[in-house]
Amino acid sequence: MSVCMNMVRTRSTWVCLKPVALAFCSTNVGSNVATREINAKLKTVEDLPCVPTWKTLYRMIFKGYFHRLHELQVYEKHLYGSMYRACAGSLSSIALNSADLVEELLRQDDKFPSRGDMALWTEYRDMRGFGYGPFTEQGEKWSKLRSALNKRMLHPKDSMQYEHVINETVTDFMKRINHLRKTSPTGDLVTNFSNELYNFALEGISTILFETRIGCLEKEIPMETQNFIDSIAKMFTNSMPVVLTPRWSRNILPFWKWYTDGWEGIFRFAGKLIDMKMAAIQKRVDMGQEVEGEYLTYLLSNTNMTNKEVYGSVAELLLAGVDTTSNTMMWTLYQLSREPKIQDTLYQEVNHYLKADKIPMAQDVTKMPYLKAVIKETLRMYPVVPINARLISEGSVTVGGYFFPKKTMFTLCHYAISHDEKIFPEPSRFKPERWLRDGRTRPNPFGSIPFGFGVRGCVGRRIAELEMYLALARIIKLFEVKPDLNMGDVKVLNRTVLVADRQLNLHFIERTDASTNF
Numbered sequence: 001m002s003v004c005m006n007m008v009r010t011r012s013t014w015v016c017l018k019p020v021a022l023a024f025c026s027t028n029v030g031s032n033v034a035t036r037e038i039n040a041k042l043k044t045v046e047d048l049p050c051v052p053t054w055k056t057l058y059r060m061i062f063k064g065y066f067h068r069l070h071e072l073q074v075y076e077k078h079l080y081g082s083m084y085r086a087c088a089g090s091l092s093s094i095a096l097n098s099a100d101l102v103e104e105l106l107r108q109d110d111k112f113p114s115r116g117d118m119a120l121w122t123e124y125r126d127m128r129g130f131g132y133g134p135f136t137e138q139g140e141k142w143s144k145l146r147s148a149l150n151k152r153m154l155h156p157k158d159s160m161q162y163e164h165v166i167n168e169t170v171t172d173f174m175k176r177i178n179h180l181r182k183t184s185p186t187g188d189l190v191t192n193f194s195n196e197l198y199n200f201a202l203e204g205i206s207t208i209l210f211e212t213r214i215g216c217l218e219k220e221i222p223m224e225t226q227n228f229i230d231s232i233a234k235m236f237t238n239s240m241p242v243v244l245t246p247r248w249s250r251n252i253l254p255f256w257k258w259y260t261d262g263w264e265g266i267f268r269f270a271g272k273l274i275d276m277k278m279a280a281i282q283k284r285v286d287m288g289q290e291v292e293g294e295y296l297t298y299l300l301s302n303t304n305m306t307n308k309e310v311y312g313s314v315a316e317l318l319l320a321g322v323d324t325t326s327n328t329m330m331w332t333l334y335q336l337s338r339e340p341k342i343q344d345t346l347y348q349e350v351n352h353y354l355k356a357d358k359i360p361m362a363q364d365v366t367k368m369p370y371l372k373a374v375i376k377e378t379l380r381m382y383p384v385v386p387i388n389a390r391l392i393s394e395g396s397v398t399v400g401g402y403f404f405p406k407k408t409m410f411t412l413c414h415y416a417i418s419h420d421e422k423i424f425p426e427p428s429r430f431k432p433e434r435w436l437r438d439g440r441t442r443p444n445p446f447g448s449i450p451f452g453f454g455v456r457g458c459v460g461r462r463i464a465e466l467e468m469y470l471a472l473a474r475i476i477k478l479f480e481v482k483p484d485l486n487m488g489d490v491k492v493l494n495r496t497v498l499v500a501d502r503q504l505n506l507h508f509i510e511r512t513d514a515s516t517n518f
């Protein structure tokens, strides 16, 4: 999932707007003395340190930051401070690299916030006449779409209604882990666990969105589902080559075709399942029966969304909900496997509330603060979306004493901020207790906002959290998780989301006091 794909704003426009900025202040202040004071105080974008693109490219190619752009945030903060300009010729963006600055900006966010246009995604949709979803839509249209999508998804009580559906998927996932470990040479090893988590997350979100199982957790994945999985990979893998190659080369080089083939496969699969649901709803309506169902039924029957909008939205929800959740689960289990004490504390909590083979429900999770803290700490250490963006369009803003005209693009350096040792002492240590409400001082809330902020924040947050809590509680209740010692230290790569640099292999050792609840 890419939430930060654009840099806009010309440097020359900033120069032109400098006097306008000052004029704007004077009209607001209304007295010459006050105006002079403010003009003297307010600095403009030109006063900020500038990091030219060639330097960034040099660091990426020759200093090993190509797949470690998250670490480049930390390095650049060290060099340039907490606010600087990334200057790409006439294109620039302002990097904000402290919790206070990010808070100051987000509190002045537009009524219809924007991360910039997503030309790469909209181009395909325009070409094929498909609708936009929550990622690609902008302005008032986006707001209307979000109001429809938010219902039944955004609030914790909304996510609760999916607990049974999620638990069904978790049960199948547990069975799969058990099968894989038992058939491994050591009797407890699961290799390439990230891939298993990907299939789990895809099955989970598809079950919620399509109200039907798609078979990702079966021994043999159905061909149509496998084609769909391959299409997602094809679209993402070819995105970067499409961005980096000129438009005229699209008929010569294969990337654009592969990229659009990927989208074709995604929309074909999603479209078929949506059409099937629509036909089932129509049948019930024709028979005078009540229409019942979950998310998709709600979208199709209770909102004013057109079918085109439903296709667009479902496809984007699906893409946003897989790598994010699966990689967060992966980092959680990796950390727990290396921290036996923390794992044991979590086990004690889970075991206390889940007696015998009780399957956890959303209500049980509210009694398990450590479980929540473990996920929160994972998202602090590995904010799976390490950078975000805002294009402020409604008016000018002042951040950190600097004036920015409207249409300034900001990048929010979440990875560096959530590793700021002033907010999180020993930032490289996995310490879930930081998040416990047991009388200790809570960290600055803007130090870690892995789901974004405000009305444009993640729509799937509550579903993702519930899915991760329910799965993690079941895994830890049943197994002690240990790392495969041949694996070494797993490093973080930035491939739009934070992924592992190698295959994650884990031992799942059945707890002696566990009663099987597959």
Ligand code: HEM
Binding pocket: 003, 115, 134, 135, 146, 205, 316, 317, 318, 320, 321, 322, 324, 325, 328, 384, 385, 388, 389, 450, 451, 452, 453, 454, 455, 456, 457, 458, 459, 460, 461, 463, 464
């Ligand atoms: C660990 C899991 C997840 C993380 C860390 C995450 C993180 C994020 C972040 C940082 C944003 C940008 C928010 C902003 O700009 O303020 C976002 C947006 C979004 N997320 Fe998630 N996400 C996760 C799971 C999900 C799931 C499961 C779904 C689908 C059900 C989902 C759907 C979306 C959508 C549709 C948007 C765009 C919202 C908009 O622009 O209006 N996400 N997510």
